[in-house]
Amino acid sequence: MRMVDVIQKKRNGKELTKEEINFFIEGYTIGEIPDYQASALMMAIYFNGMKSNETATLTQAMVESGETIDLSAIEGHKVDKHSTGGVGDKTTFIVGPLVASVGVPVAKMSGRGLGHTGGTLDKLESIKGFHIEMTKEEFVNNVNTHKLSVAGQTGNLAPADKKLYALRDVTATVDSIPLIAGSIMSKKLASGADGIVLDVKTGSGAFMKKLEDSESLAREMVNIGNNLGRNTVAVISDMNQPLGFEVGNANEVREACQVLQGENIEDLRLLSLELASHMTVLAGAFEDFDSAYKTLEQNLQNGKAFESFRTLVKAQGGDVSVIDDLTKLPQSKYHIEVTAEQDGYVSEIDAESIGVAAMYLGAGRATKDDQINHGVGITLKKKVGDQVTKGEVLVVLHSDDEEPTNSIEKINEAYSLSKEVREKHQLIYKVIN
Structure with a gap:
């Protein structure tokens, strides 16, 4: 079996067999198939997709590429x-x-x-x-x-x-x-x-x-x-x-x-x-x-x-x-309020921007070697649908930096206010079983 044939088959929109998928995963894991061929197959899958049975076979092959954890000694349905x-x-x-x-x-x-x-x-x-x-x-x-x-x-x-x-x-x-x-x-x-x-x-x-x-x-x-x-x-x-x-x-x-x-x-x-x-x-x-x-x-x-x-x-x-006694949990040195610049209702909160603001404070990692600061973070005081007046607190930044400028900027980007009240987001959209 040749990897180039597997790539060509998926490039042409055809379904890969179990043998072809296993050949790829095994070969790539041990280094026999180079990155450039694996990249070509990933791009072919990106454009042409996979059928459900193909995806299941790919997943099983990835499971079998290493160790599995045997939890059979645990009593009951885990x-x-x-x-x-x-x-x-x-x-x-x-x-x-x-x-x-x-x-x-x-x-x-x-x-x-x-x-x-x-x-x-x-x-x-x-x-x-x-x-x-x-x-x-x-x-x-x-x-x-x-x-x-x-x-x-x-x-x-x-x-x-x-x-x-x-x-x-x-x-x-x-x-x-x-x-x-x-x-x-x-x-x-x-x-x-x-x-x-x-x-x-x-x-x-x-x-x-x-x-x-x-x-x-x-x-x-x-x-x-x-x-x-x-x-x-x-x-x-x-x-x-x-x-x-x-x-x-x-x-x-x-x-x-x-x-x-x-x-x-x-x-x-x-x-x-x-x-x-x-x-x-x-x-x-x-x-x-x-x-x-x-x-x-x-x-x-x-x-x-x-x-x-x-x-x-x-x-x-x-x-x-x-x-x-939850006051014994780690805490930051400073607690900085970010306030609303106008009256209105909270219409949107960009969650990703809030997350980035938290990372700037030290709550997350930009690289795997970064150290987490457990005491810093963000407390939201207003969420979507809430009414606010100018000068009212939107969030509190818990920071070890007295002037966390980058985080404040991200908070201001995250919040959108409107004159009309916005309905709260639906929490659970669908259950698939």
């Missing part, structure tokens, strides 16, 4: 959640404890963030003493004992995806739905969960800006998961403004704890309940979504979900007093 990324997205800290509170095991393998804020692991490390490095035996024991554990990704998961993503990033082939879907799902499938709930974001702060593109990506990923034997559900949710009111690291953990303690931060609470309900239904803990939602909502109010989070923190070496 479920996982994945978000395609957003600004202020701290649902993991609510969803995991919620699901664990009804006895469903959540074995969460997460990474660090590269972008506007830290990743799940970075945010958890805002809690003094919390450690995410552990042996597989410790990880499995924590899940079996407490129904919840969060650890750093270990091993060589889907190395073909790592190589291909780096190549796509420099050859303008990142935004291909089959390639995005295969990239996300290869890592999820290699991580060993039995069921997967996907939170697919749409809007200004999402990778997919248009609803139709988000839906296409969601359907592709659900097809991959189900074709490869994992029950998969996708929830398409709004990212036209940050989720909740906090963007950063320690302040996002604080906001998640507030929801776990019963506070009604509406969009964050509702999305977390939606995702957790689908996860528990996939695991067989409830017969239907409505009964799951009702029980999980009760567990937010009666303290069971918060107690699950406390147990997670204690089990992984964290100082529980930090989440009992």
Whole structure:
């Protein structure tokens, strides 16, 4: 078999066989197929797409290119959640404890963030003493004992995806739905969960800006998961403004704890309940979504979900007093108010600009070697649909720089005011299962 023939076949819009896809992934992973031929195939896929069975085969080949995590020693039906990324997205800290509170095991393998804020692991490390490095035996024991554990990704998961993503990033082939879907799902499938709930974001702060593109990506990923034997559900949710009111690291953990303690931060609470309900239904803990939602909502109010989070923190070496007294979380030196320049209603908040403003403060990484500042971040005081008067506070910047000029400029770019009231964005657009 020759790589040039595989490239030509896809260039001409034909379907690749399992043997051809495996030949490519195996050869590229070990270095026998050069970057220039892999680039040519990526571009052919970008223009001609792939059928669902092709994408599933590509994903499986990427899974098999490296190690897979065997979680068979964990008792019960294991479920996982994945978000395609957003600004202020701290649902993991609510969803995991919620699901664990009804006895469903959540074995969460997460990474660090590269972008506007830290990743799940970075945010958890805002809690003094919390450690995410552990042996597989410790990880499995924590899940079996407490129904919840969060650890750093270990091993060589889907190395073909790592190589291909780096190549796509420099050859303008990142935004291909089959390639995005295969990239996300290869890592999820290699991580060993039995069921997967996907939170697919749409809007200004999402990778997919248009609803139709988000839906296409969601359907592709659900097809991959189900074709490869994992029950998969996708929830398409709004990212036209940050989720909740906090963007950063320690302040996002604080906001998640507030929801776990019963506070009604509406969009964050509702999305977390939606995702957790689908996860528990996939695991067989409830017969239907409505009964799951009702029980999980009760567990937010009666303290069971918060107690699950406390147990997670204690089990992984964290100082529980930090989440009992949220003022002990890291804080910045300065708190700088950015105010409205006119009267009106908030009509738009560009979530991506808010995220960039947070990164300028030090909440995220521009490169993988950058250090996260856990104490800095942004608190939104006004969201879409809110009325404001000139001089009223739109956001508070939590900064270690007394004059964070770049962040202030991005905040001013992010907010749009109008004379007419704007309806709030729909939070959940569609569920695909």
